[in-house]
Amino acid sequence: MLKYVVRRILLAIPLVLGISLLVFGLMHLAPGDPVRMLAGREAPQEVIDSIRREWGFDKPFLVQYFTWLSKVLRGDMGRSVISQLPVSYLIKSRLPYTLKLNFWATLLGLAIAFPLGVIAAAKRQTWVDYAASAFALVGMSMPGFWLALVLIIVFAVQLNWFPTSGTGTWAHYVLPTATLGFSWAAGLMRMVRTSLLEVLKEDYVRTARAKGLREKVVLVKHALRNALIPIVTVLGTWLAYMVVGTVVIETIFAWPGLGRLLTTALLQRDFFLVQAIILMISVAVVAANLLVDVLYAVIDPRVRLS
Amino acid sequence: MQPLLEVQDLEVCFARRQVLRRVSFSIAPGETLGIVGESGSGKSVTALSIMGLLSRPGRVTGGRVLWHGEDLLQLPPDSHRQLRGKAMAMIFQEPMTCLNPVYTVEKQISEVLMLHRGMSKKEAAEAAADYLEQVGIAEPMARLRNYPHELSGGMRQRVMIAMALAGEPELLIADEPTTALDVTVQAQILDLLKQLQAKTGMAMILITHDLGLVAENAERGVVMYAGEVVEEGSVEELFTNPAHPYTQGLLRSLPRWGEQQDMLYTIPGTVPRRLEGIAGCAFAERCPLAEERCAEPQSMHRFSATQAARCWRTKDKVGDAEWQSR
């Protein structure tokens, strides 16, 4: 088990390097001088020169990359050219908001997707199943930002139950959490249903029924536990999914998290910040995938040995 | 004596396709009944119907399944469920896939003990080790901690048997329990089943496509063909004096000791895929003795006190005797 985890971690290192290379390389996509872009359009010449010297932009690409990488590894991701604050400070101050929002949205998503997916699979080809599947398809096809607008119109503007945007009280959480959790739940529910339907065909489910176990026990203890295996492997994409939602939804609800920080940074062409946010989120995805691998081994005893 | 289980005119459909037609047989407490037939003859469907495990699109469309005289098909599903694993247990053909891969052997056996025998977790663990020992597994304490993928096929089937025994059933249905196993293991498993049966006094339905297994292990046999019982009798009768041409064909296709056989006999033709449109004997199209009247429906004709067959020629021989499956 330990060996398995260590192996996974070692495999993640080249991946992280690859990611950093791509993220760094992105800045070179810009037509013209990357320093001019990093520094912002109106930067005076001396600022541009100092950035060029500090980050080694007068050197070849690979040297630039390693200069940048060694700085990043020491926690220096540059300064925001707009606010002049260190990027790491900005991220640290916004991260908790994003984490809180995502935590509740994930919880909500799980609370919707699992019961609904299990019921749909158990009552296959009945109206419950059709309704749940329709919910999932519509949820997956609906743009999150549009759902957010609709929810705001109905619950904030018309009914005046919740504030339209901002943070502060629990009421501020309701609409963003609902939007984010709902869109994610749709896809997850479908996966739970499909995976469970596959497992329900297995012989060991018949064995469980032959033991005289209650159908609920058969479903949850014997079938769902196995259905989790394929679901867990794609949970890494959960984070990627949440990120998209977060960027859009934080922007709509003026939620002071990383997503909104990113869109503002993009609009203000504050690229040190953009770089840092993308890098950080991608590394978080790698970490999540690592966690998934471990979780996978916990759920499926067959993985532990190999 | 009242039979333990009596199946009367059981009919099962898969969606709109009929797969069982008027299946009737019974089994006494402690008895071993063999059900023989080719794949697709409806053996397993019969077993699953008795257990209440038929899954969509299969459903029982007629008949009765009497357990100690009470019709299981009329029971609320939850009452039928409570009999499963306790009064009647079942083991299956594929030991490789029948155990849940994510739980230890201990957990899977204990589950039955806790559910049906009201044991605590600790008691169940001890009893589970006991059952593993009974089914001939060495080092039961160590095996309890194993996951199914760590065990061989024969070992897994033994675990399945231990699980079935754990409910102390009156009836064990063994559906092709050895087909997926190595030949040497097959004999061991069947010996084990016999020995356990002697010890516990449970009845057993042994479902197989192998007439030889029935001869060695059962007292009576039921021969099924295309969703129908075509002959029933004591093992001795079936082997020395088979009445139905299908049983005769099966018998001829068995390899025999001491007889020089260049080639094993095979019954020409295949089992009909659809039963719709066949009112009479489904075997007629493959039967060397088929006549015109075979297209008409017929019931089982009594041949002796314990033997009967669904064939006009039986009727010709013994006349119109009323047959009541015992």
Added chain:
Amino acid sequence: MPSVLQRLFQHKLATVGAIVLLLLVFAALFAPWLAPNNPEDVHPEASLRGPSRQFPLGQDPSGRCILSRMLYGARASLSVGFLAGVISLGVGIIMGSLAGYFGGWVDLLIMRVAEVFMTIPQFLLVIAAVAIVGPSFTSVLVIIGLSSWTGYARVLRGEILSIKQKPFVEAARAYGSSSWRILLRHVLPNCLSPLIVMVTLNVASVILLESSLSFLGFGIQEPQASWGSILSQGRAYFQSAPHVATFPGIAIMLAVLAFNLLGDGLRDALDPKLVEGE
């Protein structure tokens, strides 16, 4: 193959998806004839006016006809979906074939790169790249296309690796057949089904992605319109004039839903295994 089409049309939802899709494509193609107004005519005095006889879906902040803009917008939204889908399919096939055919370090390198692309959330990659390069119809579709090739590459590589093991490939090689030709002859037909399904579902996600980009202002730029960008203009006024955001949202949802339904239907129709299991 006719049975595949038959099975597809037996699938009621997939048929609905296909019909909706045809209607949308029709609307996009014939936008100039279908549009009741010139999509670029501004009527400042009628800003944000609700649906009327002349403007069936109302008017946007500059008083332009929303229906007309949506009909023209369908061109942008759908063609970004299709073209980006084609680009990623092409890149995926090339990368997958190279990896599968050459194996060794080429394979290792390509699959590592693919892993990098799969790990960085696509949306972040795309939005940053578009912002850096400068948002436009072309940059959006090229960047989306270049960032979603990994799935195709994996399918193709897997198929090639399994075909390479087959004895007939060895045999053909022994007779001096070019292995490229063998691979193309046998590999592409074999992974056609998963590729078709993937493209269909991929187009759905591209449309969604483009609309998110446009909504945030990093997509199609004025005066050109896509559904996402029309919706985005309605965002500032959605409390007083909800119709501006509502209708393009419905259009996006319909299109994505149609592709998803069609994709599901195709998957079932192309995989007889699944159907029999039902």
